[in-house]
Amino acid sequence: MSDHGFDEIIDRRGTSSIKWDQYGEKDILPLWVADMDFRAPPAIVEALGHRIEHGIFGYTHPPDELTRAVVSMLEAEYGWQVENAAVLWLPGLVAGLNLACRATCEKGENVVTAVPIYPPFLSAPVHSGLSVSQAALVQQNGRWEYDFEALERAILPQSRLFLLCNPHNPVGRVLDEDELSKIAQLCEKHDLFICSDEIHCGLLLDGEKRHVPIASLSRKIEKRTITLMAPSKTFNIPGLSVSFAIIPDPSLRQRFSRAMAGIVPHVNALGYTAALAAYRDCSKWHLDLIDYLAKNRDLVEQSIPQMGLAMAHVEATYLAWIDARHIENPALFFEKAGVGLSDGADFGCHGFVRLNFGCPRSRLAAALQRMKSALR
Numbered sequence: 001m002s003d004h005g006f007d008e009i010i011d012r013r014g015t016s017s018i019k020w021d022q023y024g025e026k027d028i029l030p031l032w033v034a035d036m037d038f039r040a041p042p043a044i045v046e047a048l049g050h051r052i053e054h055g056i057f058g059y060t061h062p063p064d065e066l067t068r069a070v071v072s073m074l075e076a077e078y079g080w081q082v083e084n085a086a087v088l089w090l091p092g093l094v095a096g097l098n099l100a101c102r103a104t105c106e107k108g109e110n111v112v113t114a115v116p117i118y119p120p121f122l123s124a125p126v127h128s129g130l131s132v133s134q135a136a137l138v139q140q141n142g143r144w145e146y147d148f149e150a151l152e153r154a155i156l157p158q159s160r161l162f163l164l165c166n167p168h169n170p171v172g173r174v175l176d177e178d179e180l181s182k183i184a185q186l187c188e189k190h191d192l193f194i195c196s197d198e199i200h201c202g203l204l205l206d207g208e209k210r211h212v213p214i215a216s217l218s219r220k221i222e223k224r225t226i227t228l229m230a231p232s233k234t235f236n237i238p239g240l241s242v243s244f245a246i247i248p249d250p251s252l253r254q255r256f257s258r259a260m261a262g263i264v265p266h267v268n269a270l271g272y273t274a275a276l277a278a279y280r281d282c283s284k285w286h287l288d289l290i291d292y293l294a295k296n297r298d299l300v301e302q303s304i305p306q307m308g309l310a311m312a313h314v315e316a317t318y319l320a321w322i323d324a325r326h327i328e329n330p331a332l333f334f335e336k337a338g339v340g341l342s343d344g345a346d347f348g349c350h351g352f353v354r355l356n357f358g359c360p361r362s363r364l365a366a367a368l369q370r371m372k373s374a375l376r
């Protein structure tokens with residue numbers, strides 16, 4: 001068994017888990033929605049235990065110690081210096097995407113993004129009465145890349161905001177400094193705000209890669225950027241609803257705060273407790289998780305071609321983006337084979353499925369075996 005029990009099979013049924021309730025009593029292994037079947041780090045469980053013992057869960061403001069921990073993490077990990085005031089706490093990153101649309105655009109304006117993409121990138125603008133322009137990512141040199149000409153063509157005169165996902169869900173890319181600079185230059189040229197969803201920044205699986213927050217490229221880019229981060233993916237606490245926006249520019253921050261006023265609730269007290277433990281006390285667990293996920297990733301990357309399916313190398317996230325275009329309705333096909341995957345159509349790309357490999361290896365191997373048998 002691995003050090004932190006990542007191999008342990010834990011029954012999640014009866015916990016109202018969205019991932020596990022999807023298929024009820026059916027014998028379907030759920031490898032879809034993006035949470036992991038691992039217990040949160042012991043330091044988080046312990047901190048929550050102490051907080052629960054206190055027994056009073058009144059209105060709670062963001063602890064200064066937590067904001068300082070985030071600011072220190074940004075400097076230590078990415079060399080990015082921001083003031084404490086730049087950090088705004090939010091009960092969810094999807095709320096952050098919607099708020100970014102409201103803070104930067106007027107009704108009838110346009111938001112640009114690159115597909116395939118996590119579905120709320122496509123729905124958030126629509127919720128605010130905005131249109132969406134999509135630039136397709138392309139597969140080149142065995143990886144998914146931006147087509148910068150297509151991206152520029154997607155920018156309309158009424159475009160005001162670019163929604164960036166880095167590391168990218170679902171294609172698993174970690175954009176390098178050169179790619180980020182080209183995106184930033186286009187946003188400057190066309191005067192677009194940037195909202196950069198970096199929720200997967202703690203899940204880089206290849207040692208030599210580094211995450212670069214687009215806002216850290218320069219003070220000029222930082223001024224037009226809302227960065228969204230959270231401990232939820234890395235430390236497997238998405239049900240605790242704790243995330244944050246980093247908005248160094250005071251006037252953009254004021255616009256974002258105004259969009260929040262009266263409709264965005266506080267983060268819950270347990271979320272703050274978990275986040276502080278995550279950023280302060282979980283570095284060893286985090287290293288072990290990355291090691292475990294990288295091995296799961298390797299298993300998926302070995303198995304998928306043997307099935308006659310294709311995927312690019314996953315540089316970050318615990319999500320594999322699988323090309324199954326020769327199968328009619330692949331999500332339904334694999335569901336019938338006993339494996340629940342996310343349907344690529346929801347990400348703007350028919351014929352693909354997304355497989356979540358954040359689970360014990362034996363479960364992953366069983367799911368891959370089911371997929372293999374169904375395709376035989």
Ligand SMILES: Cc1ncc(COP(=O)(O)O)c(C=O)c1O
Pocket residue numbers: 034091092093094095118165169197199200230232238243
């Ligand atoms: C890119 C991305 N952004 C946001 C979220 C969800 O964030 P939250 O649960 O904080 O709303 C996810 C979850 O899968 C995601 O992959």
